[in-house]
Amino acid sequence: MEGGAAASTPAALPYYVAFSQLLGLTLVAMTGAWLGLYRGGIAWESDLQFNAHPLCMVIGLVFLQGDALLVYRVFRNEAKRTTKVLHGLLHVFALVIALVGLVAVFDYHRKKGYTDLYSLHSWCGILVFVLYLVQWLAGFSFFLFPGAPFSLRSRYRPQHIFFGATIFLLSVGTALLGLKEALLFNLGDKYSAFEPEGVLANVLGLLLACFGGAVLYILTRADWKRPSQAEEQALSMDFKTLTEGDSPGSQ
Amino acid sequence: MEGGAAASTPAALPYYVAFSQLLGLTLVAMTGAWLGLYRGGIAWESDLQFNAHPLCMVIGLVFLQGDALLVYRVFRNEAKRTTKVLHGLLHVFALVIALVGLVAVFDYHRKKGYTDLYSLHSWCGILVFVLYLVQWLAGFSFFLFPGAPFSLRSRYRPQHIFFGATIFLLSVGTALLGLKEALLFNLGDKYSAFEPEGVLANVLGLLLACFGGAVLYILTRADWKRPSQAEEQALSMDFKTLTEGDSPGSQ
Numbered sequence: 001m002e003g004g005a006a007a008s009t010p011a012a013l014p015y016y017v018a019f020s021q022l023l024g025l026t027l028v029a030m031t032g033a034w035l036g037l038y039r040g041g042i043a044w045e046s047d048l049q050f051n052a053h054p055l056c057m058v059i060g061l062v063f064l065q066g067d068a069l070l071v072y073r074v075f076r077n078e079a080k081r082t083t084k085v086l087h088g089l090l091h092v093f094a095l096v097i098a099l100v101g102l103v104a105v106f107d108y109h110r111k112k113g114y115t116d117l118y119s120l121h122s123w124c125g126i127l128v129f130v131l132y133l134v135q136w137l138a139g140f141s142f143f144l145f146p147g148a149p150f151s152l153r154s155r156y157r158p159q160h161i162f163f164g165a166t167i168f169l170l171s172v173g174t175a176l177l178g179l180k181e182a183l184l185f186n187l188g189d190k191y192s193a194f195e196p197e198g199v200l201a202n203v204l205g206l207l208l209a210c211f212g213g214a215v216l217y218i219l220t221r222a223d224w225k226r227p228s229q230a231e232e233q234a235l236s237m238d239f240k241t242l243t244e245g246d247s248p249g250s251q
Numbered sequence: 252m253e254g255g256a257a258a259s260t261p262a263a264l265p266y267y268v269a270f271s272q273l274l275g276l277t278l279v280a281m282t283g284a285w286l287g288l289y290r291g292g293i294a295w296e297s298d299l300q301f302n303a304h305p306l307c308m309v310i311g312l313v314f315l316q317g318d319a320l321l322v323y324r325v326f327r328n329e330a331k332r333t334t335k336v337l338h339g340l341l342h343v344f345a346l347v348i349a350l351v352g353l354v355a356v357f358d359y360h361r362k363k364g365y366t367d368l369y370s371l372h373s374w375c376g377i378l379v380f381v382l383y384l385v386q387w388l389a390g391f392s393f394f395l396f397p398g399a400p401f402s403l404r405s406r407y408r409p410q411h412i413f414f415g416a417t418i419f420l421l422s423v424g425t426a427l428l429g430l431k432e433a434l435l436f437n438l439g440d441k442y443s444a445f446e447p448e449g450v451l452a453n454v455l456g457l458l459l460a461c462f463g464g465a466v467l468y469i470l471t472r473a474d475w476k477r478p479s480q481a482e483e484q485a486l487s488m489d490f491k492t493l494t495e496g497d498s499p500g501s502q
Contacts, residue, residue: 114443115443115444115445118442118443118444118445118449119431119434119442119443119449119453120427120430120431120434120452120453120456120457121431123453123456123457124427124456124457124460127457158472158473162467162468162471166464166467166468169420170460170464172424173423173424173427173460176371176375176424176427176428177427177428177431179371180370180371180372180428180431180432181431181435183370183371184432184435184436185435191369191370192365192366192369192370193366193369194366194369198369198370201371202370202371202374205371205374205375206371206374206375206378209375209421209424213417213421216413216417217413217417220413220471221409222409
């Protein structure tokens with residue numbers, strides 16, 4: 001599928017993607033380190049069940065969701081359908097892991113007799129989860145399920161991209177709120193004494209924001225967008241995109 | 252300055268801008284209501300000095316910063332220089348109001364003997380303020396101060412736009428963290444009993460996120476971008492943008 005000049009990978013893109021992956025993996029490792037070192041580790045039974053929540057959410061709704069958005073930039077020269085399926089699958093993995101994280105916290109609350117859904121973090125979290133599910137179903141219906149007319153696809157595409165990026169950013173914001181909540185609940189006055197756990201969690205918070213920024217940068221660089229390819233051009237003869245892509249002969 | 256068809260305002264844009272302004276004003280009013288009804292109001296002396304912090308930050312770094320970003324979409328048919336000056340001025344107002352908000356919280360901490368800059372909110376806040384100042388200085392040097400070559404301007408423009416949007420989103424995220432902090436400090440266990448203050452503040456948090464989303468939507472709609480105008484086209488004869496804008500005769 002290697003194409004001509006227009007379909008080649010921009011020189012700086014792999015470095016930015018590598019940097020984003022380094023940030024994302026550090027994020028997951030640091031969440032694990034925080035829970036292991038200061039919160040007693042993770043288990044499904046016992047009080048440690050709560051700790052499955054932050055880890056699942058960081059892996060699912062931050063790291064995997066972010067990577068799913070980058071798929072079209074990374075696999076820019078693969079067949080569109082392959083990339084699409086990978087994009088959809090990564091989002092399914094993210095959704096399932098997030099669901100495990102949701103069950104963990106609701107189950108923990110039920111066992112401890114805690115109130116559900118009173119905090120801003122929980123309101124944002126439920127909003128993110130519902131929007132994410134709706135976005136996935138809409139994306140599947142329009143782009144993967146055969147039958148949606150091309151005119152409808154091309155009108156929905158910009159909305160799908162905008163809401164995809166927005167839901168991802170809201171996920172990062174919700175994670176920051178949750179981290180802050182955990183710190184204030186657990187550390188109390190010790191937070192202001194620069195306890196190691198507080199400093200580590202603050203760094204984790206900054207990394208979360210940086211990962212969000214890095215993914216957004218890669219997504220929004222106009223010259224890094226996936227080039228139109230022959231297979232799509234052939235299918236959209238009646239659309240003006242035909243005149244914007246590179247020549248069908250370049251593939 | 253009314254132009255031809257290409258320079259006219261897209262039909263839906265005014266409604267979206269009106270909606271964003273309604274959200275922004277509700278946001279400011281609700282912050283005032285929260286501080287007035289549940290936090291004893293605002294004063295520079297006494298413990299109420301703290302309350303100047305959230306109000307200044309919501310007005311400056313959320314509402315005014317957001318509106319400064321929208322200037323190029325709203326005043327799309329005005330002279331570029333006028334719009335530029337308005338964009339820069341709104342950011343100056345935002346910066347000054349944010350500085351008052353910063354002084355309020357540091358002064359309050361000093362008087363009460365509280366530790367500074369230990370929380371994730373404060374780390375993000377300082378980061379936002381420094382980035383905002385640097386972005387303003389860079390924007391001024393490149394775009395308002397005469398002398399920057401056009402090639403440099405056109406290379407810096409995409410970075411300026413990306414970092415502008417990112418700093419705005421980080422400001423919204425930092426406001427959410429601060430709101431959460433204030434709720435957990437002040438309400439404690441009453442938060443989970445769905446006290447009116449907690450519910451009001453959660454709604455305020457969702458409005459903050461919605462305002463961020465609305466501004467981002469208006470900014471990123473490709474067909475709502477400011478059209479190139481004759482005056483710029485005349486000045487950038489050597490750039491390919493000449494071929495993308497509308498005809499100089501349309502102005």
